[in-house]
Amino acid sequence: MNISEVGKLSGLPPKTIRFYDDIGLIQPKRDTNGYRIFSESDLHRLAFLRRARALGFSVQECRQLLALYHDETRASSDVKALAREHLARIDQQLEELGQMRRTLADLIESCAGDNRPDCPILRDLAR
Amino acid sequence: MNISEVGKLSGLPPKTIRFYDDIGLIQPKRDTNGYRIFSESDLHRLAFLRRARALGFSVQECRQLLALYHDETRASSDVKALAREHLARIDQQLEELGQMRRTLADLIESCAGDNRPDCPILRDLAR
DNA sequence: ATGGTCCTTCCAGCTTGTGGAAGGTCAAGG
DNA sequence: CCTTGACCTTCCACAAGCTGGAAGGACCAT
Numbered sequence: 001m002n003i004s005e006v007g008k009l010s011g012l013p014p015k016t017i018r019f020y021d022d023i024g025l026i027q028p029k030r031d032t033n034g035y036r037i038f039s040e041s042d043l044h045r046l047a048f049l050r051r052a053r054a055l056g057f058s059v060q061e062c063r064q065l066l067a068l069y070h071d072e073t074r075a076s077s078d079v080k081a082l083a084r085e086h087l088a089r090i091d092q093q094l095e096e097l098g099q100m101r102r103t104l105a106d107l108i109e110s111c112a113g114d115n116r117p118d119c120p121i122l123r124d125l126a127r
Numbered sequence: 128m129n130i131s132e133v134g135k136l137s138g139l140p141p142k143t144i145r146f147y148d149d150i151g152l153i154q155p156k157r158d159t160n161g162y163r164i165f166s167e168s169d170l171h172r173l174a175f176l177r178r179a180r181a182l183g184f185s186v187q188e189c190r191q192l193l194a195l196y197h198d199e200t201r202a203s204s205d206v207k208a209l210a211r212e213h214l215a216r217i218d219q220q221l222e223e224l225g226q227m228r229r230t231l232a233d234l235i236e237s238c239a240g241d242n243r244p245d246c247p248i249l250r251d252l253a254r
Numbered sequence: 255a256t257g258g259t260c261c262t263t264c265c266a267g268c269t270t271g272t273g274g275a276a277g278g279t280c281a282a283g284g
Numbered sequence: 285c286c287t288t289g290a291c292c293t294t295c296c297a298c299a300a301g302c303t304g305g306a307a308g309g310a311c312c313a314t
Binding site for chain 4: 002003004014018033034035036
Binding site: 145 | 260261262263
């Protein structure tokens with residue numbers, strides 16, 4: 001398979017696939033003309049990557065997940081630990097974002113939003 | 128005031144303050160020796176920036192907020208509109224992050240996390 | 255004079271791609 | 285056989301928002 005075909009099948013743009021190749025997440029073979037040739041296994045890895053990235057795992061974590069995936073002697077506890085760390089980070093982000101949201105919503109609530117210059121939002125920022 | 132002092136007072140590291148200078152968010156005067164000299168007004172802007180950034184406003188939005196802040200003829204509706212757009216973006220992020228969290232938590236839940244290699248998390252990613 | 259702590263600029267890197275330019279390759283149609 | 289268009293390649297630059305480090309002055313106390 002060529003890059004655009006595997007792109008369609010994996011749901012990743014060719015640019016991203018080349019990038020994943022550059023950083024060693026995949027190692028497709030090369031044709032005599034220099035074109036990348038993708039096997040079913042490469043496609044599989046790319047689809048795996050797309051889903052892991054969609055869950056918010058970092059590229060480094062994806063690397064580890066792929067390694068675990070290909071390690072027949074893995075312990076599921078290792079995978080679970082990785083996922084738990086990631087979940088903790090997501091929870092922290094949710095926390096921070098939620099705090100921002102509350103503050104911001106309060107400020108918006110208190111602002112008249114009319115033609116006058118007086119604004120509690122700016123007043124708070126300049127506090 | 129020198130950069131380290133204004134750094135302490137504003138809560139921003141000197142590196143960040145230099146960066147804000149580079150991108151034109153502040154324009155401190157210069158001493159004959161080339162050192163930046165910060166006025167009360169510069170400090171004020173920096174503190175404003177720190178709080179706006181803490182609320183998640185982008186640097187570009189901070190620029191607009193500062194412009195509005197210094198514009199005596201502003202309408203509070205302009206500030207409110209800016210804040211509302213930002214709130215919408217935060218809500219979208221919360222939505223996406225929440226979806227990730229649910230999926231990830233389900234997967235973690237379903238994984239035994241023992242010595243065996245069998246793992247629903249990997250199975251889902253490889254689906 | 256020396257040492258330690260400031261200050262300056264500039265360059266590089268982080269993360270995860272995206273956009274574009276320059277140039278080689280391939281397949282189809284005239 | 286030649287041209288055209290759609291591929292493919294590499295490389296460079298940019299995005300946000302800093303952060304770290306190196307090299308070189310400046311200032312202050314001893």
